[in-house]
């Protein structure tokens with residue numbers, strides 16, 4: 001049964017990534033306790049019950065990921081899509097980067113950015129070291145470590161969580177199924193290093209893909225990863241999600257993954273308003289971000305610890321925010337939301353068009 005073997009291989013890899021992520025965090029936290037100027041951050045103790053819940057929720061995510069591949073929403077090969085050799089080569093750099101991260105954390109330096117950054121080119125809220133990351137989002141060094149750091153942070157579930165936008169995207173695009181697949185335009189806002197676009201390319205091999213981000217360094221990295229893929233190269237545009245450089249109604253779908261929690265409330269609303277504007281009537285928006293207190297109170301300790309360990313200045317506000325209301329305020333209808341492990345996924349439609 002090749003399918004069962006493939007599934008077993010996928011589950012085994014996910015478990016391996018999970019163990020690797022946990023081991024990395026255990027060792028680095030201990031080392032931080034010993035060597036970092038201010039010691040390790042004070043976190044809330046994680047009860048064994050919470051660990052059990054997290055584990056079963058992670059297993060449910062793996063199962064869902066497998067099922068949606070089996071249903072043909074995306075090819076099973078996407079489940080194994082990771083630049084293993086590249087990550088192995090970069091892994092030592094993650095460790096080498098740690099002492100400067102610890103020092104910044106200890107000195108509460110959250111605006112320690114490269115000298116050549118022109119502050120007037122970015123919104124003020126962006127000019128910070130999110131996650132205590134060296135150079136914030138504003139250097140090639142940061143962009144070269146980001147994917148691996150996220151992979152470790154989420155114990156190997158970052159792409160499975162990103163892939164949860166694919167089913168609602170594909171469903172939403174059925175409204176345009178009478179058009180040639182190559183005429184469908186999909187915009188990924190805050191595309192970063194392009195991991196979400198890689199997943200979307202798997203599900204929509206012919207669509208025109210556009211990725212937008214404020215960081216030219218992250219877009220350069222995205223260009224590298226996306227150039228490896230067959231088919232049309234996605235277009236990458238430097239810009240602000242709050243003020244999209246695209247015409248009204250010029251996309252049939254907009255996605256946005258792991259951005260909202262890094263924005264102040266007003267900017268969050270602006271991004272949703274802009275997604276609405278650039279969508280054609282009948283078009284679909286799909287958002288994925290952290291779970292929130294209202295939908296996942298059982299994970300409140302994990303949310304609190306995330307905020308304590310990483311510099312995430314807007315996370316506390318985000319986890320109490322009402323995204324459904326924000327989507328309605330932007331003009332969207334048919335709003336749905338579901339949770340998958342540590343991610344919440346919203347889908348909504350711009351009224352009008354011939355959508356069923």
Ligand SMILES: C[S@@+](CC[C@H](N)C(=O)[O-])C[C@H]1O[C@@H](n2cnc3c(N)ncnc32)[C@H](O)[C@@H]1O
Pocket residue numbers: 123126137162189190191192193194195196212213214215218239240241242256257258259262
């Ligand atoms: C946490 S990362 C998520 C990246 C990517 N979506 C992913 O799944 O890995 C946040 C990204 O949002 C970008 N970003 C932050 N504020 C932005 C804004 N106002 N407009 C466009 N991009 C923004 C950052 O440069 C960074 O690449």
